[in-house]
Amino acid sequence: MSIILISSDHYETGRAVAQQVAEATDYALLDREILGEVASASQIPEPKIRKSLEPSSSTVGFSSKVRNRALASIQAAVMARLLDDKVVCHGLAAHLYVLGVSHVLKIRILTNVDERASRIASERRVGIEKARKILKKQEAAGKRWSLDVFGQDETNPSQYDIVISLSQIDPDEAANAIVETVSYRKFQSMTYSIKCLRDKELSIRVRLALMEKYNDVDVTADGATVVVRTKALRREKRKKAESIRTLASQIPGVSYVEVHAVRDIFREAAESA
Amino acid sequence: MAEGLEVLLLDDEPIVGKRLKPALAKIGCNVEVFEDPKKALERIDQKEFDIVVTDIRMDEVDGLQVLEHVRQSSERTKVIMITGYAMMAVAREAMEKGAFDFIAKPFKPDDLRKVIAKAAKELGSNIQFEISETDGS
Numbered sequence: 170m171s172i173i174l175i176s177s178d179h180y181e182t183g184r185a186v187a188q189q190v191a192e193a194t195d196y197a198l199l200d201r202e203i204l205g206e207v208a209s210a211s212q213i214p215e216p217k218i219r220k221s222l223e224p225s226s227s228t229v230g231f232s233s234k235v236r237n238r239a240l241a242s243i244q245a246a247v248m249a250r251l252l253d254d255k256v257v258c259h260g261l262a263a264h265l266y267v268l269g270v271s272h273v274l275k276i277r278i279l280t281n282v283d284e285r286a287s288r289i290a291s292e293r294r295v296g297i298e299k300a301r302k303i304l305k306k307q308e309a310a311g312k313r314w315s316l317d318v319f320g321q322d323e324t325n326p327s328q329y330d331i332v333i334s335l336s337q338i339d340p341d342e343a344a345n346a347i348v349e350t351v352s353y354r355k356f357q358s359m360t361y362s363i364k365c366l367r368d369k370e371l372s373i374r375v376r377l378a379l380m381e382k383y384n385d386v387d388v389t390a391d392g393a394t395v396v397v398r399t400k401a402l403r404r405e406k407r408k409k410a411e412s413i414r415t416l417a418s419q420i421p422g423v424s425y426v427e428v429h430a431v432r433d434i435f436r437e438a439a440e441s442a
Numbered sequence: 443m444a445e446g447l448e449v450l451l452l453d454d455e456p457i458v459g460k461r462l463k464p465a466l467a468k469i470g471c472n473v474e475v476f477e478d479p480k481k482a483l484e485r486i487d488q489k490e491f492d493i494v495v496t497d498i499r500m501d502e503v504d505g506l507q508v509l510e511h512v513r514q515s516s517e518r519t520k521v522i523m524i525t526g527y528a529m530m531a532v533a534r535e536a537m538e539k540g541a542f543d544f545i546a547k548p549f550k551p552d553d554l555r556k557v558i559a560k561a562a563k564e565l566g567s568n569i570q571f572e573i574s575e576t577d578g579s
Binding site: 269270271353354355356357359360361362364 | 528529530533534535537538540541543544545546556
């Protein structure tokens with residue numbers, strides 16, 4: 170079985186295609202409806218959870234710590250659902266953190282720029298040229314956000330298996346093309362790809378648990394072995410590593426934890442100044 | 443236990459065959475181990491195996507070539523790819539060329555036994571090895 174990740178430069182359009190694909194394949198549709206659950210589980214208000222997915226939104230009153238925890242909470246919820254297989258996922262930025270999994274088909278839907286510009290022009294009561302500038306700004310914000318938060322450029326076509334421009338193909342045809350492509354054997358799950366997905370799910374779960382106390386951790390998992398990378402002052406290295414090991418080893422699915430704490434030279438320099 | 447499930451195991455690292463042969467024998471497989479892919483291909487031409495387990499990265503003949511060779515000689519044979527250099531592109535290529543499954547090294551003998559049991563099931567053979575729901579693909 171497979172997983173289909175659909176992202177788009179326009180949420181509603183991407184959602185409509187995702188819905189069509191989910192119906193045609195009989196896969197579950199995973200979209201922003203889960204954000205309520207994410208909010209309850211993370212105890213972060215739902216508007217903030219939603220805001221963390223909006224590239225162009227203002228960050229006033231929204232610390233990077235909360236934003237990172239909101240995004241990690243979304244990732245953890247998404248990864249858990251993706252393990253169920255047969256899922257069409259849209260609107261949750263999964264194209265930026267589900268990487269290197271062979272049974273995940275990644276689609277980018279590009280909407281018709283002229284239509285979007287006209288829509289913006291009429292909604293905001295501005296001229297068409299102004300609307301085009303707004304669109305360009307939105308695209309730049311999306312690119313900046315994806316690079317800042319996930320280190321991935323969502324506008325880079327090489328991130329995707331297929332990029333579909335709706336200026337040439339209508340949404341029905343796009344959905345049909347996706348349904349046909351996902352039936353290729355190369356997108357079927359296998360022992361290796363399932364393991365990749367499980368490793369990613371475990372690593373984000375561990376990261377999320379550690380974020381309660383440590384915001385600067387990078388976690389990778391291989392089976393039940395977890396490697397945590399972090400920074401620490403020389404004097405706190407051992408204590409921090411031990412604390413991380415204790416916290417991480419309590420998480421279901423983890424049997425061994427390795428902590429690599431490197432010296433935080435910037436904090437050391439700041440403290441010695 | 444399966445009655446005489448015929449398995450060819452090809453890996454240029456001798457330790458792999460040495461460790462996996464008894465592990466597969468335990469679930470009723472008759473295993474022929476090869477370290478030289480050319481000799482394995484000769485044997486594949488002589489005999490139709492139920493399952494071929496092959497490493498991917500080998501000198502002279504790689505696992506994907508072995509897979510193509512098996513596909514030409516037998517539609518029925520299930521080919522399981524194992525590799526220490528697993529990457530998404532190779533995994534997709536192997537599946538597209540007709541691999542039954544793809545496993546990244548290192549793995550536990552149980553991981554391979556589960557896949558063998560799945561393959562045996564598709565072949566209509568019965569191996570007494572528990573496959574949990576989450577292991578299925």
